[in-house]
Amino acid sequence: MRAKQRVNSKKGAKYEPGIKCKGAKTVTVKPAGYPLKGMFHEYPETSELDVFEFYAREQWNGFIIKKGDFLFDRRMFPDFAFKVIEVEPDNSEIGENTKFTVEDYEIDFFVPEMKKEVTFKNIIGQEKAKQKCKLIESYLKNPEKFGTWVPRNVLFHGPAGTGKTMMAKALATATDVTFLPVRATKLIGEYVGDGARQIHQLYEKADEMAPCIIFIDEFDAIALNRNYQEIRGDVSEIVNSLLTELDGIDEHEGICTIAATNMLHTLDSAIRSRFEEEIGFSLPTVEERVEILKFYTATFPKKLAKDVDLEALAKLTPGFSGRDLVEKLLKNALHKAILKGGKVKMAHFEAALSESLCKRSEPPRGMFA
Incomplete structure (x- = not known):
C-alpha cells in the first residue's frame, strides 16, 4: 500500500516514502523568508556550505523537488523557507550525494543610474x-566641511507629477554622484521580514557606491503611520529597519537619502x-505652465500651426501638474x-484637453462602478 504523501506547502517539495525517482545531482536554493508574522526578523545566513549540505541532505532526504518548490526548515529555524531556483534533473529526489548551492538574497532591483x-x-x-537643494549639492561635493551637521535625510513632498524625481536626478547630475532609485513597493517582499532585509541591503549597496543619492519613490508605501498596521501587517518591521538606517547609528558617509511622497499625512x-x-x-x-508648454513643444518632431495659443492653453489647465x-x-x-498629418493645430490641443478633463471628471471606479 502506498505510504501517505507528506507535502511541505501548497507549492512545496513532496516526501513520498517508497516512491522511486531519479536522484537530484545539484540543487540551488535561495533564502525566501518566513511565511507568517511574528517569526524571526533576521534571516539565517549560510556561512559554511559543507555544513549546510550535510544539514540539508539529512533534513530533506527523500523529498522530491522541482524548480519553484519551497523547502521548509523544521529544526534550526522552524518554518523558514528556501526556494528551489534550479534542480538537476528537475523533479528528482534529494539523496545522500545531492550537492547544494545557496544563492544570496535578491538585490538586483537596486540598479544604479550612472548616466x-x-x-x-x-x-x-x-x-x-531648487534653493534648498543647493545645501545637499554642497554636502555631496564637500561632505567633510559639514562635520556631524550633514543633511543626511531629505523628504520631498507634494502632488504627483510636480518634479520630485526630476529634482533628485538633477541633483545627482549637478554633483556627479551615483543615483540609486528605488520604488518603495519593490522593497515589500513576499514574506514578513523581506522588507527589513532589503532595506538593509539597499544601504549596504549604497555604502559601496558612495558618494551617492538613494531616492525612494512612493515612500508612503513603506513608511505608513503605525495606525495603518492592520492594513499592512509587516509595517512595523519595515519602519524599524528604516529608523535604524536613517538614525545614522551605522555611519553612511557620503550618502544622502531622498524620499518622495504624495501623501505626507500618512507617514509614520x-x-x-x-x-x-x-x-x-x-x-x-x-x-x-506657459513655460512648460513652450519648453516641450520646442522638442516636437512636428511644427506648431500659427493658430496655436500656448498662453490660452495654460489658462485652461489650472490644477495640471507638469x-x-x-x-x-x-x-x-x-x-x-x-x-x-500636417502641423500640430490648436484643434488637436483642444481635443486632447477635452479628453483629459473628461477623465478628471469621471468618478473613481469602485465596487459599485
Missing part, C-alpha cells in the same frame, strides 16, 4: 525647492522626524497630429 541627463534647467518652477511620525529637511513641491502657476501637461495634453495632441 544622468536631467539638469536643473529641465525643471521649470519649484524655485524654493517617528520616520518623518528623522528627516532634517522637508522640501515641498507645488503645482505650476499659470506663468510656469507631468499632466506633458503626458495628457502635449503627447496626446502630437499623436493626433501625426495620425492626421
Whole structure:
C-alpha cells in the first residue's frame, strides 16, 4: 500500500516514502523568508556550505523537488523557507550525494543610474525647492566641511507629477554622484521580514557606491503611520529597519537619502522626524505652465500651426501638474497630429484637453462602478 504523501506547502517539495525517482545531482536554493508574522526578523545566513549540505541532505532526504518548490526548515529555524531556483534533473529526489548551492538574497532591483541627463534647467518652477537643494549639492561635493551637521535625510513632498524625481536626478547630475532609485513597493517582499532585509541591503549597496543619492519613490508605501498596521501587517518591521538606517547609528558617509511622497499625512511620525529637511513641491502657476508648454513643444518632431495659443492653453489647465501637461495634453495632441498629418493645430490641443478633463471628471471606479 502506498505510504501517505507528506507535502511541505501548497507549492512545496513532496516526501513520498517508497516512491522511486531519479536522484537530484545539484540543487540551488535561495533564502525566501518566513511565511507568517511574528517569526524571526533576521534571516539565517549560510556561512559554511559543507555544513549546510550535510544539514540539508539529512533534513530533506527523500523529498522530491522541482524548480519553484519551497523547502521548509523544521529544526534550526522552524518554518523558514528556501526556494528551489534550479534542480538537476528537475523533479528528482534529494539523496545522500545531492550537492547544494545557496544563492544570496535578491538585490538586483537596486540598479544604479550612472548616466544622468536631467539638469536643473529641465525643471521649470519649484524655485524654493531648487534653493534648498543647493545645501545637499554642497554636502555631496564637500561632505567633510559639514562635520556631524550633514543633511543626511531629505523628504520631498507634494502632488504627483510636480518634479520630485526630476529634482533628485538633477541633483545627482549637478554633483556627479551615483543615483540609486528605488520604488518603495519593490522593497515589500513576499514574506514578513523581506522588507527589513532589503532595506538593509539597499544601504549596504549604497555604502559601496558612495558618494551617492538613494531616492525612494512612493515612500508612503513603506513608511505608513503605525495606525495603518492592520492594513499592512509587516509595517512595523519595515519602519524599524528604516529608523535604524536613517538614525545614522551605522555611519553612511557620503550618502544622502531622498524620499518622495504624495501623501505626507500618512507617514509614520517617528520616520518623518528623522528627516532634517522637508522640501515641498507645488503645482505650476499659470506663468510656469506657459513655460512648460513652450519648453516641450520646442522638442516636437512636428511644427506648431500659427493658430496655436500656448498662453490660452495654460489658462485652461489650472490644477495640471507638469507631468499632466506633458503626458495628457502635449503627447496626446502630437499623436493626433501625426495620425492626421500636417502641423500640430490648436484643434488637436483642444481635443486632447477635452479628453483629459473628461477623465478628471469621471468618478473613481469602485465596487459599485
